[in-house]
Amino acid sequence: MSATQQELLIAVVKVLVIFNALLILFSFMTYVERRMLAFMQFRLGPNRTGPLGLLQPIADGIKLFFKEELMPEGANKWLFMAAPAVAVMTAFLSMAVVPWGGPVTVKGREVTLQIADLDVGILYIFAISSLGVYGIVLAGWSANNKYTLMGGLRSSAQMFSYELALGLSWVGVIMLASSFRIGDIVAAQAGGFWRWNFVTQFVGFLVYVVAATAEVNRTPFDLPEAETELVGGFHTEYSSMRFALLQMAEYVNMITVSAIGANIFFGGWLAPIPALQAPFGFDLGLLWFLLKMAAALFFFVWLRGTLTRVRYDQLMHFGWKVLVPVATLNILLTAAAVTFLR
Amino acid sequence: MSLDAILFYVFAAVAVLSAVVVVAQRNPTYSAFALIVTMASLAGIFGLLGSPLIAVLQVIVYAGAIMVLFVFVLMLLNVQEERRIEGGSPAFRWTAVGLGGLLAVQVTVVLLRATRDGPAWAAGFDASARKVAQVLFSAQYVYVFEATSILIVAALVGALTLARRTGK
Amino acid sequence: MGPEVVRHALVLSLLLFVIGAVGVFLRRNIITVFMCVELMLNAVNLSFIAFSRSLGTLDAQVLVFFVLTVAAAEAAVGLAIIIALHRQKDTLDVDAFSLLRW
Numbered sequence: 001m002s003a004t005q006q007e008l009l010i011a012v013v014k015v016l017v018i019f020n021a022l023l024i025l026f027s028f029m030t031y032v033e034r035r036m037l038a039f040m041q042f043r044l045g046p047n048r049t050g051p052l053g054l055l056q057p058i059a060d061g062i063k064l065f066f067k068e069e070l071m072p073e074g075a076n077k078w079l080f081m082a083a084p085a086v087a088v089m090t091a092f093l094s095m096a097v098v099p100w101g102g103p104v105t106v107k108g109r110e111v112t113l114q115i116a117d118l119d120v121g122i123l124y125i126f127a128i129s130s131l132g133v134y135g136i137v138l139a140g141w142s143a144n145n146k147y148t149l150m151g152g153l154r155s156s157a158q159m160f161s162y163e164l165a166l167g168l169s170w171v172g173v174i175m176l177a178s179s180f181r182i183g184d185i186v187a188a189q190a191g192g193f194w195r196w197n198f199v200t201q202f203v204g205f206l207v208y209v210v211a212a213t214a215e216v217n218r219t220p221f222d223l224p225e226a227e228t229e230l231v232g233g234f235h236t237e238y239s240s241m242r243f244a245l246l247q248m249a250e251y252v253n254m255i256t257v258s259a260i261g262a263n264i265f266f267g268g269w270l271a272p273i274p275a276l277q278a279p280f281g282f283d284l285g286l287l288w289f290l291l292k293m294a295a296a297l298f299f300f301v302w303l304r305g306t307l308t309r310v311r312y313d314q315l316m317h318f319g320w321k322v323l324v325p326v327a328t329l330n331i332l333l334t335a336a337a338v339t340f341l342r
Numbered sequence: 343m344s345l346d347a348i349l350f351y352v353f354a355a356v357a358v359l360s361a362v363v364v365v366a367q368r369n370p371t372y373s374a375f376a377l378i379v380t381m382a383s384l385a386g387i388f389g390l391l392g393s394p395l396i397a398v399l400q401v402i403v404y405a406g407a408i409m410v411l412f413v414f415v416l417m418l419l420n421v422q423e424e425r426r427i428e429g430g431s432p433a434f435r436w437t438a439v440g441l442g443g444l445l446a447v448q449v450t451v452v453l454l455r456a457t458r459d460g461p462a463w464a465a466g467f468d469a470s471a472r473k474v475a476q477v478l479f480s481a482q483y484v485y486v487f488e489a490t491s492i493l494i495v496a497a498l499v500g501a502l503t504l505a506r507r508t509g510k
Numbered sequence: 511m512g513p514e515v516v517r518h519a520l521v522l523s524l525l526l527f528v529i530g531a532v533g534v535f536l537r538r539n540i541i542t543v544f545m546c547v548e549l550m551l552n553a554v555n556l557s558f559i560a561f562s563r564s565l566g567t568l569d570a571q572v573l574v575f576f577v578l579t580v581a582a583a584e585a586a587v588g589l590a591i592i593i594a595l596h597r598q599k600d601t602l603d604v605d606a607f608s609l610l611r612w
Contacts, residue, residue: 380549388555412545460514477568490583501586
C-alpha cells in the first residue's frame with residue numbers, strides 16, 4: 001500500500017470514528033439535557049424507557065422517523081429541503097479540525113487525533129461557522145411564513161453579530177501561541193492549569209463563553225426558538241426527520257463549541273498537573289479532553305436551566321456595544337503584553 | 343493524475359457550472375446561492391494552489407459575510423423573479439453570449455500561445471499565514487493595510503447613511 | 511500538480527470573468543448585476559493566486575487580501591444604495607433608473 005493510500009485509509013477511519021462519535025454524543029446529549037434540566041427543576045425527566053431512561057433517544061428517533069413530513073403550501077421546495085442539510089453539513093464540517101487528544105503512535109506512525117491538521121485550523125472553524133448562517137436563513141425564508149422569516153433573520157443576525165466577538169476572543173489566544181494551528185495552541189498551554197488560557201486570557205475566555213452561547217442559539221440567547229415568541233422560530237414548519245436534522249445541527253454546534261473551548265482555553269488534552277498526564281504509563285490525554293468537554297456541555301445545560309431569556313434588542317446591544325469593544329481591548333492589552341514582556 | 347489534479351478539475355467544473363447558474367437563473371435568490379457555491383469551489387482551488395490563508399479568508403469574507411449581506415437584502419426586499427424583456431428579442435441575448443464566447447476564445451488562444459513554453463512553477467512555495475503576514479506588514483504594504491481600515495470605516499458610515507430611513 | 515495547472519487555472523479565471531461580464535450585460539435585476547461583478551472580482555483573485563503560485567511571489571497574495579477587503583466595503587455600500595433605490599421606486603429593474611433625478 002503506497003503512502004498516499006495509507007494516508008487516505010487513516011483519514012477515512014478517522015472520519016468514520018469521529019462522525020459516529022458525534023452522532024452518539026448528540027443522541028446522548030438530548031437525553032442528558034432533559035434529565036439534568038428536570039433535576040434542576042425538581043422533577044425526574046425521562047426515566048421509563050430502558051434503565052434510567054437511557055433508551056429515550058432511540059424512542060425519540062423512532063417517533064420522529066414515523067412522523068409525517070409536511071411541506072408548507074407555497075414553500076420553496078428545494079430550499080426547504082436543502083436548509084437542514086446545509087445546517088447539518090456546516091455543523092459536522094467544523095469538527096474536522098478539532099483534536100480529541102495528543103498524537104498517538106500506531107504501528108510506528110504518529111497519528112494525530114484530528115481529521116485535518118490545518119495550518120490555519122482556527123480560521124477554518126471561523127469560516128465554517130460563518131457558513132452556518134445560511135442554514136438558518138434558508139430554513140426561515142423557504143417556508144413561506146412571515147414568522148419563520150422573522151425568526152430566521154433574527155437568528156442569523158444574532159449569529160453573525162456574535163461571530164465577530166467569537167473571532168476576536170480567539171485572537172488573544174492565537175497571539176499567545178503565535179500560530180493558527182490548534183495543536184500549537186494546546187501545546188502553548190503546557191505546564192499546569194495556571195498556564196491554561198482561561199487564566200492568562202480571562203477576559204477573552206468570558207467573551208468566548210458569551211459569544212459561543214449566542215452563536216449556537218442556546219439560552220439565554222435562544223429567543224429565535226422561544227415557543228412563546230415566534231412559535232418556534234425558523235424551525236416551526238419543519239417536522240419529522242428534517243426537524244431532527246435541525247436539532248442535530250444545533251447540538252453538534254454546541255458540541256463543537258465545547259470542544260473548541262476545551263482545546264483553546266482549557267489546555268485540550270493536557271492534565272491540570274503535569275504529573276497526572278500519564279500516571280499509569282499510558283497517556284490519558286483523550287480522557288482529560290472528554291472530561292473538559294463534558295464539563296462544558298454540562299455548563300450549557302446548567303445555563304439553560306438557570307437563566308432567563310434575553311430580549312432581542314438587548315442581545316444586539318450587548319453583542320455590538322459591549323462584547324466587541326471588550327474583546328478588542330483584550331486584543332490590545334494582549335498585544336502590548338506580548339510585545340513588551342517577551 | 344494525482345489526487346490534487348483531480349480535485350482541481352472537479353472544483354473547476356463546479357465553479358463554471360454554478361457561475362453559469364448565477365448568470366442564467368431567473369430567480370435572484372438561486373443566483374445568490376449559486377454564487378456562494380462558486381466562491382466555495384474557488385476557495386478549494388486556492389487551497390490546492392498552496393494558499394491556505396487566502397482560501398480560508400475567501401470563505402470568511404466573501405462566502406460568509408458579503409453573500410450573507412446579499413441574501414439578507416434579497417430576503418428583506420422580497421425580490422420576485424425577473425420578467426422577460428418585452429420587445430427584446432432572443433437575438434440580442436444570443437449576440438451578447440456569442441460576443442462573450444468570442445472574447446473568451448481570443449484570450450484563451452493568446453494565453454495558451456504566450457505560455458507555450460510552460461509557465462514557471464516555483465519550487466519551495468510557502469504561502470503560510472506567517473509568510474503572508476510578514477509581507478503584508480512589511481514597509482511596502484503596511485500603510486496600504488492601515489488605509490484599508492479607514493476605507494472600511496468610511497464604507498460603514500456610508501452604508502449606514504445611505505440605507506437610513508430619513509424619518510420626518 | 512505541475513505547471514499545466516497554472517495554465518488551466520488562468521483559463522478558468524478567464525471563463526469565469528467572461529461569464530460574469532456577459533451577466534452584467536444581460537441581466538435586468540440590479541442585485542444580479544452586482545453579483546456578476548463580484549463573480550468577475552473572484553475570477554481576478556483566482557488569476558492572482560495562480561500567478562502567485564507560478565512565480566513564487568507573495569505580493570500577489572497580499573493584493574488578493576486587499577481585493578477581498580475592498581470588495582467587502584464596496585458590497586456594503588452598493589447594497590445600501592440598492593436599498594435606497596428600492597425605497598424610492600419599489601422596483602429593482604435596471605431600466606427604471608434611467609434619469610439623473612427621481
